[in-house]
Amino acid sequence: MTTQELTDQYIAGTYARLPVTFVRGAGSLLWDADGKEYIDLGSGIAVNGLGLADAGWADAVAAQLRQIAHASNLYYTQPQAQLAKALCERTGMQKVFFANSGAEANECMIKCARKYAADRWGENTRPGVIALKNSFHGRTLATLAATGQEAFHHDFGPFPTGFYFAEANNIQDLARVLAENEGRCCALLLEPVQGEGGVVPLTQEYVQQAAALVKSREMLLLFDEVQTGNGRTGTLFAFEQYGVQPDLLSTAKGLAGGLPLGACLFGETTKDTLGAGSHGSTFGGNPACAAGALYTLSRIDDALLAEVRAKGARIRQRLEGAPGIQSVTGLGLMLGLQTVRPAKEVLADCLHQGVVVLTAKEKVRLLPALNIPTDVLERALDVICQVAAG
Numbered sequence: 001m002t003t004q005e006l007t008d009q010y011i012a013g014t015y016a017r018l019p020v021t022f023v024r025g026a027g028s029l030l031w032d033a034d035g036k037e038y039i040d041l042g043s044g045i046a047v048n049g050l051g052l053a054d055a056g057w058a059d060a061v062a063a064q065l066r067q068i069a070h071a072s073n074l075y076y077t078q079p080q081a082q083l084a085k086a087l088c089e090r091t092g093m094q095k096v097f098f099a100n101s102g103a104e105a106n107e108c109m110i111k112c113a114r115k116y117a118a119d120r121w122g123e124n125t126r127p128g129v130i131a132l133k134n135s136f137h138g139r140t141l142a143t144l145a146a147t148g149q150e151a152f153h154h155d156f157g158p159f160p161t162g163f164y165f166a167e168a169n170n171i172q173d174l175a176r177v178l179a180e181n182e183g184r185c186c187a188l189l190l191e192p193v194q195g196e197g198g199v200v201p202l203t204q205e206y207v208q209q210a211a212a213l214v215k216s217r218e219m220l221l222l223f224d225e226v227q228t229g230n231g232r233t234g235t236l237f238a239f240e241q242y243g244v245q246p247d248l249l250s251t252a253k254g255l256a257g258g259l260p261l262g263a264c265l266f267g268e269t270t271k272d273t274l275g276a277g278s279h280g281s282t283f284g285g286n287p288a289c290a291a292g293a294l295y296t297l298s299r300i301d302d303a304l305l306a307e308v309r310a311k312g313a314r315i316r317q318r319l320e321g322a323p324g325i326q327s328v329t330g331l332g333l334m335l336g337l338q339t340v341r342p343a344k345e346v347l348a349d350c351l352h353q354g355v356v357v358l359t360a361k362e363k364v365r366l367l368p369a370l371n372i373p374t375d376v377l378e379r380a381l382d383v384i385c386q387v388a389a390g
């Protein structure tokens with residue numbers, strides 16, 4: 001049987017997979033089982049920030065695998081300690097909890113916000129979390145409940161309660177939800193750019209006003225940077241571009257450069273909220289993943305971040321107003337294209353022509369590696385322009 005036949009027979013059918021089996025990658029190039037070459041503008045959904053098979057990254061991970069791949073959090077291990085220090089120093093946050101995925105990092109944020117509220121105002125007094133409509137926060141029950149898209153609220157109930165929704169970029173609507181739930185809420189949860197929701201950036205004005213509203217009620221500001229983090233938007237984390245400092249910050253996708261690792265970062269207000277026994281994860285901060293992340297973070301320096309901003313601007317320059325492209329949204333190398341042709345058709349035609357793109361709702365989504373070579377990017381843009389023009 002072929003890989004695709006085996007997959008369809010033996011793996012749960014939770015994904016509508018495209019008929020491609022990727023076997024190898026190098027930087028921003030990918031090859032399938034038939035030897036066909038592709039340019040990768042998806043990065044495994046914002047995971048492979050340094051491209052595939054980066055030599056330094058592979059060496060760092062392999063060296064750690066040969067030392068100690070796993071020990072559990074019953075003990076101390078060096079890579080996660082070094083990684084936590086680097087993350088705190090580069091974000092202004094104070095402490096870190098390591099998880100394995102974005103959803104788990106968000107679970108930790110929600111648990112921490114609720115415990116903070118329980119410690120302060122009494123258990124079950126202010127457990128409410130306000131999230132935004134059109135958001136995406138993960139596939140666990142609590143993060144599905146926090147996801148502001150109706151489609152995710154079927155079939156798996158009952159869901160955890162205490163989540164309320166306000167319209168993105170509408171400060172009046174947030175004020176309304178706050179007023180309707182006065183004294184019941186402990187946190188506001190934001191994605192600075194709604195990724196799965198169609199690459200919709202929050203405006204700086206909205207985020208600053210929202211942060212002020214939340215602060216005046218002594219609520220916590222939670223940033224879900226699972227997708228926007230780790231250099232994706234042209235700064236290490238997107239919150240830097242909004243002029244606010246979150247109380248809690250989650251990240252995952254690009255953190256370990258291709259290995260599964262999530263992190264919840266705690267600010268001054270919440271750094272001591274979770275004590276011994278209050279939360280945990282067997283694999284969280286696993287030394288191999290932490291070594292991959294420590295290396296990845298060391299490469300996301302000012303020069304690479306400037307490159308991300310310049311390449312994002314270059315993509316906009318080429319695609320804004322191009323035939324068949326109605327708009328370009330996003331930040332840095334996290335971009336959404338509203339195309340005249342249906343996004344799924346654009347994706348399929350690009351794939352046929354050797355360019356891997358993603359979709360997000362009705363948009364074509366681009367998440368290239370942060371270090372994609374300029375000539376490779378230009379070739380991919382040629383294909384997108386031709387496909388979008390129909």
Ligand SMILES: *Cc1c(COP(=O)(O)O)cnc(C)c1O
Nearest residue numbers: 101102103136137138195226227
């Ligand atoms: C992908 C994503 C998640 C979920 O991450 P997983 O690693 O798939 O659990 C949560 N929030 C945002 C903003 C995401 O983009």
